[in-house]
Amino acid sequence: MIVVVSLNPALDITHRVDHADWSGVNRPADVHVRPGGKGVNVARVLKALGVDVLLTGLAGGATGSSLRAELSGRGVDAVMAEIAGETRRTFAVVDSGRGETALFNEPGPAVTADEYARFEDTFAAQLAGATAVVLSGSLPLGMPASTYADLIALAADAGVPALLDTSGEALMLGAAAGPEIVKPNLAELHATAERRMTPATPKGGSAAGGDRAGWPDAASSWCCSPVAAAARAADTLRGAGASAVVVTLGSDGLLALTSEESWHAWPQPVSGGNPTGAGDAAAAGLAHGLASGRPWRDRVTHAAALGAAAVTAPVAGELDLSDYRRALAGVQIGAARQRWH
Amino acid sequence: MIVVVSLNPALDITHRVDHADWSGVNRPADVHVRPGGKGVNVARVLKALGVDVLLTGLAGGATGSSLRAELSGRGVDAVMAEIAGETRRTFAVVDSGRGETALFNEPGPAVTADEYARFEDTFAAQLAGATAVVLSGSLPLGMPASTYADLIALAADAGVPALLDTSGEALMLGAAAGPEIVKPNLAELHATAERRMTPATPKGGSAAGGDRAGWPDAASSWCCSPVAAAARAADTLRGAGASAVVVTLGSDGLLALTSEESWHAWPQPVSGGNPTGAGDAAAAGLAHGLASGRPWRDRVTHAAALGAAAVTAPVAGELDLSDYRRALAGVQIGAARQRWH
Numbered sequence: 240m241i242v243v244v245s246l247n248p249a250l251d252i253t254h255r256v257d258h259a260d261w262s263g264v265n266r267p268a269d270v271h272v273r274p275g276g277k278g279v280n281v282a283r284v285l286k287a288l289g290v291d292v293l294l295t296g297l298a299g300g301a302t303g304s305s306l307r308a309e310l311s312g313r314g315v316d317a318v319m320a321e322i323a324g325e326t327r328r329t330f331a332v333v334d335s336g337r338g339e340t341a342l343f344n345e346p347g348p349a350v351t352a353d354e355y356a357r358f359e360d361t362f363a364a365q366l367a368g369a370t371a372v373v374l375s376g377s378l379p380l381g382m383p384a385s386t387y388a389d390l391i392a393l394a395a396d397a398g399v400p401a402l403l404d405t406s407g408e409a410l411m412l413g414a415a416a417g418p419e420i421v422k423p424n425l426a427e428l429h430a431t432a433e434r435r436m437t438p439a440t441p442k443g444g445s446a447a448g449g450d451r452a453g454w455p456d457a458a459s460s461w462c463c464s465p466v467a468a469a470a471r472a473a474d475t476l477r478g479a480g481a482s483a484v485v486v487t488l489g490s491d492g493l494l495a496l497t498s499e500e501s502w503h504a505w506p507q508p509v510s511g512g513n514p515t516g517a518g519d520a521a522a523a524g525l526a527h528g529l530a531s532g533r534p535w536r537d538r539v540t541h542a543a544a545l546g547a548a549a550v551t552a553p554v555a556g557e558l559d560l561s562d563y564r565r566a567l568a569g570v571q572i573g574a575a576r577q578r579w580h
Numbered sequence: 581m582i583v584v585v586s587l588n589p590a591l592d593i594t595h596r597v598d599h600a601d602w603s604g605v606n607r608p609a610d611v612h613v614r615p616g617g618k619g620v621n622v623a624r625v626l627k628a629l630g631v632d633v634l635l636t637g638l639a640g641g642a643t644g645s646s647l648r649a650e651l652s653g654r655g656v657d658a659v660m661a662e663i664a665g666e667t668r669r670t671f672a673v674v675d676s677g678r679g680e681t682a683l684f685n686e687p688g689p690a691v692t693a694d695e696y697a698r699f700e701d702t703f704a705a706q707l708a709g710a711t712a713v714v715l716s717g718s719l720p721l722g723m724p725a726s727t728y729a730d731l732i733a734l735a736a737d738a739g740v741p742a743l744l745d746t747s748g749e750a751l752m753l754g755a756a757a758g759p760e761i762v763k764p765n766l767a768e769l770h771a772t773a774e775r776r777m778t779p780a781t782p783k784g785g786s787a788a789g790g791d792r793a794g795w796p797d798a799a800s801s802w803c804c805s806p807v808a809a810a811a812r813a814a815d816t817l818r819g820a821g822a823s824a825v826v827v828t829l830g831s832d833g834l835l836a837l838t839s840e841e842s843w844h845a846w847p848q849p850v851s852g853g854n855p856t857g858a859g860d861a862a863a864a865g866l867a868h869g870l871a872s873g874r875p876w877r878d879r880v881t882h883a884a885a886l887g888a889a890a891v892t893a894p895v896a897g898e899l900d901l902s903d904y905r906r907a908l909a910g911v912q913i914g915a916a917r918q919r920w921h
Contacts, residue, residue, distance in 0.1 A: 254671065254684045261602060261673075262680035270686050301646035308642060330595065330671055332602075332684065339603035343595045343673065345611050 241285055241530050242365050242399075243373040244390060245278025245296035246358075246382065247347050248319070250306050251329045251555075258336035273554060274309040275329055277376035277404060280519035280556035281526065282315055284545060287558040290527055293318065295365055297358055297379065299348055300325030318365070320358040324348020324379075350379045355386075362390060366397035371530035374413070375404040375522060384408035388416035402526050403481075404518070407431055414479040420525055421481040424518045425488055428472045466503070469494055470575070485525055485539070487518040487546065494575060495539045504539040506547035507569035516555025521546040536572060543570045582626055582871050583706050583740075584714040585731060586619025586637035587699075587723065588688045589660070591647050592670045592896075599677035614895060615650040616670055618717035618745060621860035621897035622867065623656055625886065628899040631868055634659065636706055638699055638720065640689055641666030659706070661699040665689020665720075691720045696727075703731060707738040712871035715754070716745040716863060725749035729757035741870055744822075745863050748772055755820040761866055762822040765859045766829055769813045807844070810835055811916070826866055826880070828859040828887065835916060836880045845880040847888035848910035857896025862887040877913065884911045 251274070254267035274283075278296060285292040294315055298306050299322035306326055310317040327347035333340045366372070372394045374387045387409050394401045400419040403410065406427035414421050423431065466488065473484035473496050483497040492505030524545040528538030544567035549555070551562045592615070595608035615624075619637060626633040635656055639647050640663035647667055651658045668688035674681045707713070713735045715728045728750050735742045741760040744751065747768035755762050764772065807829065814825035814837050824838040833846030865886040869879030885908035890896070892903045 252669070252671070254686075256684070259602070259682065261600070261675070261682045262678075264683045264685060266685055266687065301642050301649060304645060305642035328593070330593070332673075332682075334602070337603075341600065341602045341673075342605045343597070344605060344607055345595075346607065 240291045240293055240368050241371045241373060241526055242362075242369045243278050243282040243285070243292060243294050243375065243526075244362065245276050245282070245294060245319075245376055246350075246386070247327065247377050247379045248274065248276035248279050248296055248298060248306055249327045249329045249344075249347070250302045250309070251275030251331065253331040253333060255333045255335055257334075259332055259334045259341075271554070272305070272309060273556065274306050274313070274315070275555070277519050277522075278373065279310070279315075280516045281373050281375050281404075281523045282317075283313065283556040284520045284523035284549070284558050285527060286313075286315055287560065288523065288527060288563075290523075290530075292316065293365060293369075295319070295358075295362060297322050297348075297350055297354065298326045299323055302326040302328055318361065320354065320361055322348060322350055322354045324350065347377075347379050349381050355382065359390070359393070363393055363397070366394055366399050369394075369397070369399045371419075371526050372399050372401045373404070373522060373526045374401060374418075375519065377405065378409055385412050387413035391416035391418045400529055402522060402529060404522050410476070411479060414476045414481040417480045417482070419481075419529055420483045420485055421476050422485045422487065422518070422522050422525060423476075425469055425486060428469055428476075428486055431472070431476075466491065466494060466575075470496065470501075483535075485521075485542070487521050489514065489517075492543045492570075493521055493539060493546065495535060496575075497535060500535045501575040502535060502539045502572060503575035504543035504570055504572040506543050506566050509547050509550045509566075512550035513553060513555065514550050516552075517546040517549040519556065520549035520558060540570050540572055541567065543572075581632045581634055581709050582712045582714065582867055583703075583710045584619050584623040584626070584633060584635050584716065584867075585703065586617050586623070586635060586660075586717055587691075587727070588668065588718050588720045589615065589617035589620050589637055589639060589647055590668045590670045590686075590688070591643045591650070592616030592672065594672040594674060596674045596676055598675075600673055600675045600682075612895075613646070613650060614897065615647050615654070615656070616896070618860050618863075619714065620651070620656075621857045622714050622716050622745075622864045623658075624654065624897040625861045625864035625890070625899050626868060627654075627656055628901065629864065629868060629904075631864075631871075633657065634706060634710075636660070636699075636703055638663050638689075638691055638695065639667045640664055643667040643669055659702060661695065661702055663689060663691055663695045665691065688718075688720050690722050696723065700731070700734070704734055704738070707735055707740050710735075710738070710740045712760075712867050713740050713742045714745070714863060714867045715742060715759075716860065718746065719750055726753050728754035732757040732759045743863060743867050743870060745859070751817070752820060755817045755822040758821045758823070760822075760870055761824045761826055762817050763826045763828065763859070763863050763866060764817075766810055766827060769810055769817075769827055772813070772817075807832065807835060807916075811837065811842075824876075826862075826883070828862050830855065830858075833884045833911075834862055834880060834887065836876060837916075838876060841876050842916040843876060843880045843913060844916035845884035845911055845913040847884050847907050850888050850891045850907075853891035854894060854896065855891050857893075858887040858890040860897065861890035861899060881911050881913055882908065884913075 255269035298319035524542035547566035596610035639660035865883035
């Protein structure tokens with residue numbers, strides 16, 4: 240069983256309107272409610288893949304009750320510890336006439352030390368049956384940035400490998416706790432690196448040639464290309480303590496760095512679609528590969544395909560298995576490290 | 581005790597942002613949740629006035645639970661019959677930078693015949709202790725337009741006078757059931773009249789002179805002035821069966837027509853403020869006057885003051901008693917009928 244931790248889940252409410260009147264009254268043609276937040280998306284994709292998964296975390300108030308009901312209605316096993324605060328809502332207005340979406344994200348509840356302690360006790364017990372742990376998403380306001388590091392240490396004590404997907408201070412401190420994988424996206428990585436890293440001096444590098452258009456030429460531009468910059472920032476996270484770093488690069492796929500291997504996998508281009516939740520689908524693939532001990536080449540291939548399939552799905556956290564199989568056939572993969580070292 | 585019926589209440593969620601990005605991600609500075617819907621506003625104003633009030637109606641799902649919790653937290657006695665459908669949300673984005681508000685109103689749940697029958701049994705029992713009944717707001721989708729008429733008939737059987745505030749077919753059928761008061765606003769009245777009334781030919785009229793700037797000159801423009809047109813449409817509702825018709829006219833106050841009296845009361849102008857809920861505050865004042873048998877002149881004076889005080893309050897359904905007392909001192913009132921007949 241894979242345990243997925245979601246400390247700050249959300250109830251996602253979507254209103255679809257034709258042409259929104261931003262200074263008047265609108266009557267949405269369509270209202271959609273779903274359980275949201277990165278950890279919830281990961282758990283739902285794992286479930287869609289047929290993986291035994293338990294979602295755990297914190298939920299409170301009537302919105303928390305709605306969240307539990309929506310999870311249960313989708314067959315996701317969830318044990319969310321009760322908190323006094325109200326679980327956050329996200330509210331999306333999809334203007335189908337203009338082709339625009341406005342998103343309004345509530346800040347989420349405060350969590351008391353007692354509430355968190357109760358959650359941690361439950362989590363420690365859940366580790367007994369776990370093959371891997373995924374810690375995903377932001378921390379509730381006011382919760383210590385070391386929270387994920389503490390949970391990773393608990394998992395390590397129980398011999399359960401952990402995957403961490405968050406940003407900022409929580410990512411840096413979490414990486415230092417030695418998880419098997421950290422999986423930031425490019426924006427999270429840059430935001431974290433900007434705060435933490437001193438400007439590095441180029442170490443030089445040799446290009447191994449490229450079999451893909453757009454693949455950065457490491458010799459001439461590695462200091463500036465997104466992929467090379469990601470690789471450098473990822474090295475910092477590995478230096479901090481993470482065994483492996485996987486950076487999701489949007490339509491450029493993902494980059495995986497371990498002490499011995501480095502891979503870049505990228506899917507066929509997907510036209511249109513909804514990129515929200517693609518990184519979470521990739522995280523689900525990596526967690527599945529981690530729990531089942533697959534080789535890294537397999538892990539990143541499947542993760543890239545899951546990311547692409549998630550873009551095809553209209554709603555984050557949902558996955559069509561036939562999209563996944565189709566994407567899998569189109570994924571390209573290459574060893575990456577020699578491109579910039 | 582005044583019984584207020586709210587068959588389609590709402591949970592009102594307000595997000596305050598500085599300058600909304602209608603095609604991006606917004607993090608509201610302020611999130612406010614309150615129980616909403618016209619009947620809920622009426623009940624809250626009655627409670628603020630110190631009147632013994634019971635809110636009754638239908639609520640369901642997690643949003644229904646939130647609604648009950650928000651009512652209870654505000655000390656409003658409410659017995660909302662459980663339905664399987666989900667109580668509707670309204671979502672307001674207040675853009676304080678642009679001074680604009682966008683409102684997104686969900687359609688609300690379907691109600692089964694069994695669920696309604698259970699509510700009606702409860703309502704019939706509640707009538708035993710009632711001094712007046714207020715029926716306010718829209719009907720849930722698919723509910724017969726005769727619903728309010730049926731409830732008014734039940735109230736009449738129990739000897740309890742009724743005030744009806746709704747629109748369209750439900751207003752016309754409700755008026756025919758003989759309530760003591762129907763209280764549409766001008767827009768509701770026009771919408772109802774347009775569907776129901778054949779174009780009337782002017783009957784002529786004599787102006788009695790005016791003691792207020794903007795008061796329409798009945799002789800020259802009664803067929804076109806909003807107040808005179810309102811009076812004509814109101815006569816139709818009285819003809820249908822309502823004992824009295826009160827039309828709320830926004831900043832022009834309100835107009836009351838009975839078989840023997842006709843009054844126009846208007847408050848001092850209120851600068852700025854929030855007109856949402858002003859009509860509900862006026863309805864609360866009328867219901868209070870109805871339950872306590874006050875003369876019509878008093879009823880409309882207090883209703884006009886409550887409407888003005890509600891405009892001053894930042895949130896619909898809330899009322900500052902000192903605003904109310906201040907508004908009361910400024911209300912002007914005149915007999916109205918001779919102005920257009």
